[in-house]
Amino acid sequence: MLGSMPDSSSASYADHxxxxxxxxxxxxxxxxxxxxxxxxxxxxVAVCIWAAVxxxxxxxxxxxxxxxxxxxxxxxxxxFLIQQSQNKDSVALHLKLNELLAASKVASNxxxxxxxxxxxxxxxxxxxxxxLAARAxxxxxxxxxxxxxxxxxxxxxx
Numbered sequence: 596m597l598g599s600m601p602d603s604s605s606a607s608y609a610d611h612x613x614x615x616x617x618x619x620x621x622x623x624x625x626x627x628x629x630x631x632x633x634x635x636x637x638x639x640v641a642v643c644i645w646a647a648v649x650x651x652x653x654x655x656x657x658x659x660x661x662x663x664x665x666x667x668x669x670x671x672x673x674x675f676l677i678q679q680s681q682n683k684d685s686v687a688l689h690l691k692l693n694e695l696l697a698a699s700k701v702a703s704n705x706x707x708x709x710x711x712x713x714x715x716x717x718x719x720x721x722x723x724x725x726x727l728a729a730r731a732x733x734x735x736x737x738x739x740x741x742x743x744x745x746x747x748x749x750x751x752x753x
Contacts, residue, residue, distance in 0.1 A: 622679040629673065641665075703744040 628634055645662050652658035693707045709720065720743065727741055 619679065619683060622676040623683075625673075625676050626680040629677075701740050701742055703742045705743060 642662070645658075649658055689710055696702045696706050697704060709717070712720070723743055730741075731739070
């Protein structure tokens with residue numbers, strides 16, 4: 596789908612499009628810049644200038660509308676840019692975790708692509724790890740390695 600980030604379980608994450616690549620680079624640069632002290636200071640200066648000219652415009656509705664419209668437009672556009680960066684980071688993180696799971700002899704490969712499970716299935720997996728955490732607390736200093744595929748654990752169907 597045009598403009599969407601692929602699922603990490605999909606091979607389409609490797610597809611390239613000039614438009615999507617250009618947008619990705621643009622979104623990355625803007626979101627990184629937006630988080631800098633310079634961007635914050637620029638926004639602060641803009642608000643201070645707006646506040647300073649308030650008396651000149653008698654604090655009119657138009658004066659208020661200028662800041663409201665400006666901040667609304669910037670916020671609206673930034674939502675899409677930040678979401679693009681978040682989606683890309685999420686896919687990259689899932690791929691890195693998938694690599695770690697695939698490379699580990701102890702970890703279950705069933706955990707690869709788990710982000711595509713429905714909410715109920717994720718609750719079942721979370722419950723397994725809650726019981727595993729309780730088991731680890733009970734074991735104290737004795738270290739154990741367990742996987743969701745262990746024979747002695749309650750199987751989780753996904």
